[in-house]
Amino acid sequence: MSARLRWLLVGLVLLVIAVPLAILFLRTHERVTEVERLPPQGEASYNPLYVLGQALRADGLTVQSRPRLDLTRMPLAPGDTVVLLQDSAEVPAPAVTALMAWVARGGHLIVRTPPIGKDDARNGPLLDALGVDSEGQESDCQPFHVRDDPQHVEFCNGRRFAVAPPTGITLERGWGDEESRVFARLRHGHGRIDVLADMAFMHGKGRPNPAVPPNAANAIIDGLHDKAHRDLTRYVLAPNHGKGTMWLVYASRPPSLWNRVFYLGWPVWAPLLLALLGWLWQRAQRLGSELPSPPAERRSLLEHIRASGEHLLRFGKAPLLYDAVRRAFLARLRRRSPTAAALAGEARVHAIATLLQWSHARVQTALTPPAAHDVAGLRDRIRLLIQMRNLL
Known part of the structure; x- marks a missing residue:
């Protein structure tokens, strides 16, 4: 049998086997498209205000994100807005003086009260300068009228506060009870200061919606994924919207190098660790319990x-x-x-x-x-x- 005839027979056999298998596969399988939502990567994984910054940039605004409040690297100008997600009690007194002077020139400062359970016995220099008292206050949901959601509430996890503005600062608007507010807009000079019980509605990270399929458009709710939260965010940012730079102080730090090495680099260090342990086991002279020492010669x-x-x-x-x-x-x-x-x-x-x-x-x-x-x-x-x- 010649080589050409041999290869021809092999090809015919493969054709007879492959064609039925292909037909069977096409009849028993169906192509399905699935959408997988990956976890946030990069800055979005540690910056709660990342989505807000991207949305403001899409509106044509200038946005600057900072992990901590650092006025030496933040040239604030009249017309700028500072969203201070950082704990207001951590702002030192010199920074409070500089912020108040900037607000008087036309700035817009947005702060929140200290989180529940962190330190119930302090307000901090910033809230004291504004006449805001959050000591001893608890969290309580505040009804927020939404046309398609009559049971909508906000600020369920934030610390309420009372406002008694000092001389030179006036209360422009408030939301909540007189002794237990969740929002207050204060007027100071040419600028404004908004005090909120919580800023969770500005966060970009939401939670799954149990009422819809996972791949639906509204599968993620809460945060800026919620329409009512977007409306509330527009209202809070309205005073200086479009006038200057939006400074987003997200009060977070990116993951450390060791964190990234441990959680992202395990495919590299885990095999190396196993190889090192194997080498040590190979080089070890004896494994097991320690043998007793031989009796020494008595030469007293x-x-x-x-x-x-x-x-x-x-x-x-x-x-x-x-x-x-x-x-x-x-x-x-x-x-x-x-x-x-x-x-x-x-x-x-x-x-x-x-x-x-x-x-x-x-x-x-x-x-x-x-x-x-x-x-x-x-x-x-x-x-x-x-x-x-x-x-x-």
Whole structure:
């Protein structure tokens, strides 16, 4: 069979198998398009006012976003608007003075009260300068009339406040009870200051709508996805809308480098960690519980001396032990009292007894060798010689 005929047969077999499989696949499968909503990426993941900034830019306004209030890097001009999502209690007194002077020249400042549960015992320099008291206030929903949603409420999670403006500041508009407000617009010079119980309606991140399918146009509600919230945002931003720069202080920080490495870089560091652990396991000499140390050799000098003495005593060499102790006593006697050591016999015994203030008989007994098998006498004489040696 030639090579051409062989390849022709292979092609026919593949054709006979592939055509029925293709027909079966096309009849049993249907193409479906699904929309997957990905989580926010980049700045949108940590900036709650990101969607608001994009919407204002689409309207042709100049928008600047800042993580924290920094007046040295924010050249505020009359006609500008500052949306201060940052906790107003964290604004220092020098910054409060500069903000009040800027508002008097025509600025528009939007602030909120401190969040519930963060620190119920403080207002901060900014709210104190405005005569706003939020201490001890709780959150309570405020009805907000919407034509197609008669049960609509706002500021359910914000801290209410009372307003008593100081001299030079007037209350232009308010919303809520006189002692428990959720919104107040204050007039200061040529500008205005809006105090809100909460700014959640300006956030770009919403929540799923359980009443509609996940892929519907209104699948996400709350935040700026809600029409009533967009209307409320337009009303709050109205005083200087289109006049100057919109400064959005979103009071957040981008994720740290270690956060990104841990959560986004795990496909790289996890295999490297496993490889490192495997290498360490391969290089380890022994795994398991620690083995006990081998017993050390006993080389104590006292044990050798005791063993030598017991050996001599067992084999009847007791006089050698006595002679060793007696020589040690006489050696010290020559060093401490050469005169007594130079004597002999009874004269030496008398000199030693006088030196130690012992009885003559006791010294005589200590210096007399015991019998060969008198173990008790040996021990008694060795004890006396040691005592005499220690007293020299």
